[in-house]
Amino acid sequence: MERMTLVIDVAKCTGCRSCQVACKNWNQLKGEQTENRGSHENPPDLSANTWNRVVFVESRDANGKIDMTFISDRCRHCEDPPCLEIGQSVPGAVVQDDSGAVIFGKKTREMDFDDLTSNCPYDIPRKNEATGRISKCTMCNDRVSNGLQPACVKACPSGALQFGPRQEMLRFASGRIEALGGDANLYPGEEHNVLWVLPESSRKYPLAQAPTGWKNYRVA
Amino acid sequence: MTNHWIDIRNSDYILAMGSNPVKNHPISYKWITKAVENGGTLISVDPCFTATSNKAQIYAPLRSGTDIAFLGGMIKYILDNDLYFKEYVRDYTNAAFLVDPGFKLPGDGDGVFSGLEGIKTEEGYVDAKYDKTTWAYQKDEKGIIKKDKTFKDPHCVYQLLKKHYSRYTPEKVSDITGTPPDKLLAVYSAYAKSGAPDKSGTVLYAMGWTQHTVGVQNIRAMSIIQLLLGNMGMPGGGVNAMRGESNVQGSTDHGLLFHILPGYLKTPRAAQQTFADYNAAYTPKSNDPLSANWWSNYPKYSASILRAFYGPKLSLDESYRYLPKLDTGPDYSWLTVFDQMYQDKFKGFFAWGQNPACSGANSNKTRHAMGKLEWLVNVNLFDNETASFWKGPDMDPAKIKTEVFLLPCAASFEKEGSISNSGRWMQWRYKAASPPGQALPDGDIVNELMSRVKTLYQTQKGVFPDPILKLSWDYGPKNAAGQVKHIEPHLVAREINGYFLEDTTIKDKVYKRGTLVPNFTMLSDTGATSSGNWLYCGSYNEEGNMAERRQKDDPSGIGLYANWAWSWPLNRRILYNRAAVDVNGKPWAPRKRVIEWQAETWKGDVPDGGWPPLAAAGKGRYPFIMQVEGHGSLFGPGMADGPFPEHYEPFESPLGANPLSPQFINPVLVRFDRISPSKNVNRRATNNSGFPIVCTTYRVTEHWQTGVMTRWQPWLAEMEPGLFVEISTELAELKNIRNGEKIMVHSARGSLEAIAMVTVRWQPFTVAGKTVHQVGMPYHYGWSTTAGRKYGAKDKKPEVFTFGDSANLITPNIGDPNTMIPESKAFMVDIVKKA
Secondary structure, eight states: OOOEEEEEEGGGOOOOOHHHHHHHHHHTOOOOOOOOOSSSOOSSSOBTTBSOEEEEEEEEOTTOOEEEEEEEEOOOOBSSOHHHHHHTTSTTSEEEOTTSOEEEOGGGGGSOHHHHHTTOTTOOOEEOTTTOOEEOOOTTHHHHTTTOOOHHHHHOSSSOEEEEEHHHHHHHHHHHHHHHOTTOEEESOTTBSEEEEESSOGGGSSOOOOOTTGGGOOOO | OOSOTGGGGGOSEEEEESOOHHHHSHHHHHHHHHHHHTTOEEEEEOSSOOHHHHHOSEEEOOOTTOHHHHHHHHHHHHHHTTOSOHHHHHHHBGGGBBBOTTOOOGGGTTSSOTTEEEEEETTEEEEEEEOGGGGSBOBOTTSOBOBOTTOOSTTBHHHHHHHHHTTOOHHHHHHHHOOOHHHHHHHHHHHHGGGSTTOOEEEEEOHHHHSSTTHHHHHHHHHHHHHHTTOTTSTTOSEEEOOSSTTHHHHHHTTOSTTEEGGGEEOOBTTOOSHHHHHHHHOOOOOOTTOOOGGGGHHHHHHHHHHHHHOSSSOHHHHHHHSOOBOSSOOOOHHHHHHHHHTTOOSEEEEESOOHHHHSSSHHHHHHHHTTOSEEEEEESSOOTTTTGGGSTTOOGGGOOOEEEEEEBOOGGGSOEEEEOTTOEEEEEOOOSOOOTTOBOHHHHHHHHHHHHHHHHHHHOOSSOHHHHTOOOOSSOBOTTSOBSSOOHHHHHHHHHOBBSSOEEETTEEEOTTSBOSSGGGOOSSSSBOOSOGGGTTSEETTEEGGGOBOOOOTTSSSOOTTBSEETTTTOSSTTGGGGBOTTSOBSSGGGOSEEEETTEEEESOOSSSSOOTTSTTTOOOSOTTSTTSSBOSSOTTSSSOSSOOOOBOSSOSSSSOSSOSOOBOTTOOOHHHHOTTGGGSOOOOSOTTSOEEEEEEOOTTOOTTSTTTTTOHHHHTTSOBOEEEEEHHHHHHHTOOTTOEEEEEOSSOEEEEEEEEETTOOOEEETTEEEOEEEEEOOOOGGGBTTSOOOTTOOOOSSOBBOOOGGGTSOOOBOTTTOOBOOSSEEEEEEEOO
16 A cells, blocks of 8 residues: 555644544544533543544734634654654554554553653653553554545545645645745654644644654653 | 525625534535635624634624624615615615605614504613504505615615614714724625625524524624625525524424424414415415515415315315414414413423423523423433423422423434425435334324324314314324324325325326325415425425435536435525526626526526516516515515614613614513513513623534533533633633633523633623623533432433533523524623632
8 A cells, every 4th residue: 555644734624623523433432521621622632542632722912813723633653653663672562554654553552651652752652541552543544444534534524634645645735835825834744644734833833843853752 | 595505615705693604514614615715705703703703804803782783884884885786776676665654764763663662661662562554665556566766765765774774883883883993894895895796795694693682683684785785696695594403494494483384384373264364364465567476376385285284085174274273462482482381371391302491591490480390291312401300400309290201212313304404405314223222203203192192082082173183194004093103204205295186287287196296386276286395395206205316416517416405495506596697687697607598498596486587578577586576675574673673782781771772672572571470580680780791602513402412422522521601811800710710600590600711712892982791601511411410320321421501591581573582692691700
């Protein structure tokens, strides 16, 4: 199978969270007991039962202009994933399939969680305390390998989520960046299979920045 | 909707007002996006900066309950700047009609129209009613309405409209709405551009317009704008109600409400003792030969529905005698019914597919009213606050004698049938799974009930058994006792369409007895046809079930998709489409043609009647065929509260007076706080320092109505786990409330605990020289899925608990005088930090 890439067109996202529910539905992830913390954003964090979470950002600038931005936060599916490298300690625990999807298997139970998560620049892996299994977004490889789109993409009503062959998606993303103009940019960078088209500088969003030389990244 | 969902993509200017399509009708946004990508402009007008405002090119805030002032200002702007669509307004609307010289406008006197009779108080008139004698048109000796197409006559509708809205200056409007004048102008100037002949503008509204004491007039105000700008009938135009449930359109079409039978036929009143009286009362007459006056066909539709009810063996007169008749005078709306229930006037109540303990305005009253019943039947998917009202907050089960039956029913996916969406598309759905346990489709529950009632009448007689015993009931296979075993949806759909009851020859073609009627132009007033709903005649014909069609071709090029499902009436996708062409039948906007007169025939969509265009001497017809006089109504004398919309303050207002006139609130309201013996529970707090904050209610994407279907759903409950109140940072500072803190919200009728969501999206208004704060909250919650309730050993518990109760505990039970929809969108509260 060829390399597949998912593009999140942030300017088109309406924050409906169909993707968040579709992810739980397809992957049969449990709901969490939450509370309203003064925001529509919930659950409060990624977890073993929440692999895709829409982050809500709202602001009012000095001119009174109000802005609401919604960012779907999830695994970036790095082309050269640090978790895959560290995962080699337990063969089969972390694999990358032909499509580029990075998948955590059952054997992650045998891995050291801190070791794994400290190697992720984006703070994605989460451990199920009851089973010990570490999990995250699989890019719906069980759907994709059967010719379907990821569940989140299928559910998106606004066209904010696009999925397809890597080169096609890179062209789509650069086209959108050109159309948006200004500071629009690609996050976190081409060496990932989940890409965000951000209308403004990535520093304006609550997104982890990949440091220079990130391939050898280790949390101190 | 006059138009349909996909048609939004054809719009050049989209006004989302009284709605939040991005949040509440997410799929509509897909079509809005396409319109914007084609150069369209999205305009959002809302008290709060919503997810729709966030995507809009133009946003303007307004205080809840002031839409008529806002739109009245737009009417003035359009007229002052001569931006209206001249030919359209002259030929297709009633602008040229001459009104009785005795007619007086609110600006001529004390803020009301001529003919008002009522009690005068310091707030103006109350408990009033209009004598509409002076709202009539001047007619010539032939009985045809006098017109002045030069618009010079001071009594012509155009001049009256101009005079009426001359009072709605930008300064006055801003003073009422709190909208900054530059924002008013931004909206007015953008939207008025849709008046160019080849442009169109659409309005997407929802409960933000309807749930007011001036709800119908909100929509009337926009209808006037749409007529002035020539947007009715146009692709990308129209007045589009985005319905709050997928099948609200269908249930309304089929007579859900007390005052209508299926097909918007009128419920008989006691004064209409014979079928002839009834038809005479509701069959309008026009002396103008160019007016199609479609409702002149009323007797065909009423005869056909009687045939559907009682079959061909009875006379039409006898069948009519069997129809239940409302007393002449009182209304039987929700608010009145619950007021009567509260006064102990009911024995029993079927709460079918609904949860009034949370959905009814002033829910404390609703909940206590149900405690006065002998029995209550709730038909629902899950236990809910209605079925379990007797064990809810503030209830003492030992003192409640109401016997409650909860009948489990099938969900939409567990049965076959049709739904009609907002765009009037009747779409067939198939059963995906069998209902669990004892749950049955609603139709089968009705069937069982009917069967038992019939048996009771057969065995124990009764005062008037024939209406039940003689009712047609051929909806499925029967058992040995002649009872229908289960309802076959296709038979119901066929009855709705209607049959020829005798061999009939129409235009040399013979239609055999028992065959389905091809369309409603073939229905008969003699009893030769049946049709359970004339509007749906044509939906199920000898070629099959039109609602099952799934062809994705679109030869129209404008997204009509004429072979996908079926749209009432006659598969017409855009209503009033004869107004989208000039008098010669040529489209105003050739690049988005809906119909066109070519070679003596209409091309495109099913036209609003097959007559040639208006210019064809004597053969053409005016385009607005459902209106008696065939013209779009700038002047609307059918309303209970005035032929033009006029701004009145909400029932509960932050102000001491109406900035526009001496008349404070709508004078013709049914005031339960004044007239009802139960007035102590119908409390009102207006201009009251104890309740200084305007409050509105709305929905979130994640929950559905009262939450019966969504609060049990863990993936939805975790996203919106509880009742919140959105408040501005300014108000939070004033009240010393921090984001995420628990607060109490009080109104004159009740109190609620909620989480404060402090946000920049709400901002205070400056109204009539003072600062007015507004807050907003969703209504979806209820105590039955909270962790705090007492669960019995066998009760099912939610996997994810939600928090909070229904916002309707604090909303007022006051209704629009035309529809009796409650004013849930503008009322007064106070908020305080929870001690």
